[in-house]
Amino acid sequence: MIQPYKGVGEPLIDIGRVEKFYDLGKANTVRALDGVDLKIYPNDYVAIMGPSGSGKSTLMNMLGCLDTPTGGQYYFEGEDVAEMDDNELAFIRNQKIGFVFQSFNLLARASTLRNVELPLVYAGIPKWERQEKAYSACEKVGLGDRVDHKPNELSGGQRQRVAVARALVNDPSILLADEPTGNLDSKTGAEIMELFDELHSLGNTIILVTHEEDIAAHAHRLIRLRDGKIEVDQVNPGRG
Amino acid sequence: MRRFLSEFVESIRIASEQLVAHKTRALLTMLGVIIGVLAVTMMGTAMNGIDKGVRQSLDVVGSDVYFVARHSWEQADDAWRHLKNRPAIRDIESDRINEIISETEDSNLYRAAPDVYWWPQGDVKTKDRSVANVQTRGTDENFEFINNAQIGEGRFFSELEESNARGVVVLGYDVAEALFPYESAIGKTVRVKGIEVEVVGVFERMGSFFGLMSYDNFALVPLKWLRKHYQWEMHTMIRVKIAPDADREEARYELIGAMRRIHKQVAEEEDNFAINSTDSMEEEMSTIKNVLSVAGFGITGLSLFVGAIGIMNITFVSVKERTREIGTRRAIGARRSSIIIQFLMEAVSVCVVGGIIGLAIAYAGKLGIEKIWPDFPFVYSIGLIVMGMTASVVVGVFSGIIPAFMASRLDPATALRHE
Known part of the structure; x- marks a missing residue:
């Protein structure tokens, strides 16, 4: 039985009838997102699923303020994202959103600590404070003893932990993870998911994009996309 | 920020x-x-x-010196026409200029001396040592008073030595230094292009152009001696120093007048000589x-x-x-x-x-x-x-x-x- 999801409190993200059309020329328009309504509430734990081409990556980019919609509204903590210029979007990405990518996207030549520090550099935080915060973020993900290692000296799971620490270091409102376990074996993937569960229990809001059912099973809320539209938005029935 | x-x-x-x-x-x-x-x-x-x-x-030559020559240093374009029609400058004309200077009251000119290059440059040798490509020039006793460089040791050759075509030489610093590294060159005998002469003086060191071309690689001999041993035509140039505090332009006109007198040129004739200066070099x-x-x-x-x-x-x-x-x-x-x-x-x-x-x-x-x-x-x-x-x-x-x-x-x- 489908149980519709009901959020609690003021939504962090409120998007209405959001559209993203890619014009490929000659009446050949791709409707990547075709009128999506979605509210994300504090401490949500959402899994966005859908077959490839369903628009989940586009939605992810949109939610992460990496991309702007061609139609519809987007409010982030009550502020109109569609009206923001590039610097304001950069500020939102820096302060409010923590990204975790499938392929980690770490700086290969930088140590763990420096990788984690990076968002704070763009926030203009002085060095000593940066290092302190970065260090405690590393400890949060269980990498307190790996701060001087470079990515090539770490295992895949550890690398993704670095990426999670980097996403957490600015205390963002939302963690956005795009196939966070896609490049990991299932055992390591499970460990990363445990980390997300723990972060959720500590009060973080988490959005996962995945196509793996057992990863999605960790989330409390399940959204299924098809052809740029939300097909299902429900309390996760697979959670166990 | x-x-x-x-x-x-x-x-x-x-x-x-x-x-x-x-x-x-x-x-x-x-x-x-x-x-x-x-x-x-x-x-x-x-x-x-x-x-x-x-x-x-400029320091070496002196910016207050004019060079009387057959052709101009500047007009390269029609130099050949001028060369063909112009008489050669003779050694004696230097003396004539000096005569005119002494006859003129308050002359703007000071003194003249001939300056004849002995081409090609040759060796100056002692028994043991040799300096190649020494610029050998013939002049007279007036040169000492026209040149900016000073005699460092010994003396310049005298009027008598010049008129008698004596075999004496005044060496540039580098030549003397190379031939006589451990002793004074004065009184020693050297061979200039194979002919024995006596060193009477050595100039002070003047340095080099760009650190490459030495100003001290020369030997000055009496012009008459040079003519005696080397009869081929060698162009005479006359160096004329202007009087202290004289106006350069006025001095130039006076020199032109003197040369026209010497060459017996008539009024409408074009100068058949050239007055050169270091200005042109500077330009x-x-x-x-x-x-x-x-x-x-x-x-x-x-x-x-x-x-x-x-x-x-x-x-x-x-x-x-x-x-x-x-x-x-x-x-x-x-x-x-x-x-x-x-x-x-x-x-x-x-x-x-x-x-x-x-x-x-x-x-x-x-x-x-x-x-x-x-x-x-x-x-x-x-x-x-x-x-x-x-x-x-x-x-x-x-x-x-x-x-x-x-x-x-x-x-x-x-x-x-x-x-």
């Missing part, structure tokens, strides 16, 4: 990491800038050297200097431009290679300006390091050249360093700005998907 500062420091850090990570690539890219900075140094050296050389040779030098500076700027500009293109290219490559990194940085909060700063700094730091290497090579070159030619007027000044570094930074900004701007315009979502 604080954000800019931490981003700036971060971009310097990234830039230096990139330099270290791609050493060969960076070095090759830098070559243009290195050569450019070297060109700046060499240009400065050439300019300074010409200035110094001109000043020095010529400044022309050379201008040509050099234009060429120098051209070469410097061109090599810096080529260098800039190379750096631009490599920055484009760097942007392309690191598209995903750019996307990541944008995703975690880098602004467009942050990305511009980052890639601009990379280009600038390549250039600055190139500039430093160029200046270091120039400095090493200076040390090396100073060992070989101590008088070479090599320029290495604060001004040069500032100029070299400024050029480097400008080239860096010029070559980095377009790739940096393009990097900043990349769509973050697309950049993140880049493989």
Whole structure:
């Protein structure tokens, strides 16, 4: 039985009838997102699923303020994202959103600590404070003893932990993870998911994009996309 | 401001990491800038050297001396026509000028002396030693009073020695030093082009032009002696020094008048001789200097431009290679300006390091050249360093700005998907 999801409190993200059309020329328009309504509430734990081409990556980019919609509204903590210029979007990405990518996207030549520090550099935080915060973020993900290692000296799971620490270091409102376990074996993937569960229990809001059912099973809320539209938005029935 | 500062420091850090990570690539890219900075140094050296050389040779010759000759030093275009129709200047005309000077009240001219070059240059030898290519010139006793250089040891030859065509010689410093390194040359016998003469005097050291052409490699002999041993036609030039405090132009007119009298020219006739001065030399030098500076700027500009293109290219490559990194940085909060700063700094730091290497090579070159030619007027000044570094930074900004701007315009979502 489908149980519709009901959020609690003021939504962090409120998007209405959001559209993203890619014009490929000659009446050949791709409707990547075709009128999506979605509210994300504090401490949500959402899994966005859908077959490839369903628009989940586009939605992810949109939610992460990496991309702007061609139609519809987007409010982030009550502020109109569609009206923001590039610097304001950069500020939102820096302060409010923590990204975790499938392929980690770490700086290969930088140590763990420096990788984690990076968002704070763009926030203009002085060095000593940066290092302190970065260090405690590393400890949060269980990498307190790996701060001087470079990515090539770490295992895949550890690398993704670095990426999670980097996403957490600015205390963002939302963690956005795009196939966070896609490049990991299932055992390591499970460990990363445990980390997300723990972060959720500590009060973080988490959005996962995945196509793996057992990863999605960790989330409390399940959204299924098809052809740029939300097909299902429900309390996760697979959670166990 | 604080954000800019931490981003700036971060971009310097990234830039230096990139330099270290791609050493060969960076070095090759830098070559243009290195050569450019070297060109700046060499240009400065050439300019300074010409200035110094001109000043020095003016000191040696004296800027208050006119040279009466058959043809002008300047009019190269119709020199042949003049040469053909003009009488040769005879040795005796120098004495005639001196006579006219002494007859004239308050003459603007001081004294004249003949100056005849014995071509080709020959050896001056002792039994054990020899100096090649010594400029051998014949003159008379008046030369001593016209020349700026002083006799350092001994004396100049006398009127009597000259008129009797005695075999005496006054040597330039370098010649005397080479032939008699451990003793005085005075009173010694040397062979000038194989003929024995006695050294009566040695000039003081005058130095060299550009540290290469010595002003002290000459031997002065009595003109009559020269004529006695060498009967081929050799053009006579007469050096005429103007009187102290005399007006140069008036002195020139007086000299023209004197020469016309000597050559018995009638009123409407064109001068059949030429009055030359070091002014023309100076002008010529400044022309050379201008040509050099234009060429120098051209070469410097061109090599810096080529260098800039190379750096631009490599920055484009760097942007392309690191598209995903750019996307990541944008995703975690880098602004467009942050990305511009980052890639601009990379280009600038390549250039600055190139500039430093160029200046270091120039400095090493200076040390090396100073060992070989101590008088070479090599320029290495604060001004040069500032100029070299400024050029480097400008080239860096010029070559980095377009790739940096393009990097900043990349769509973050697309950049993140880049493989």
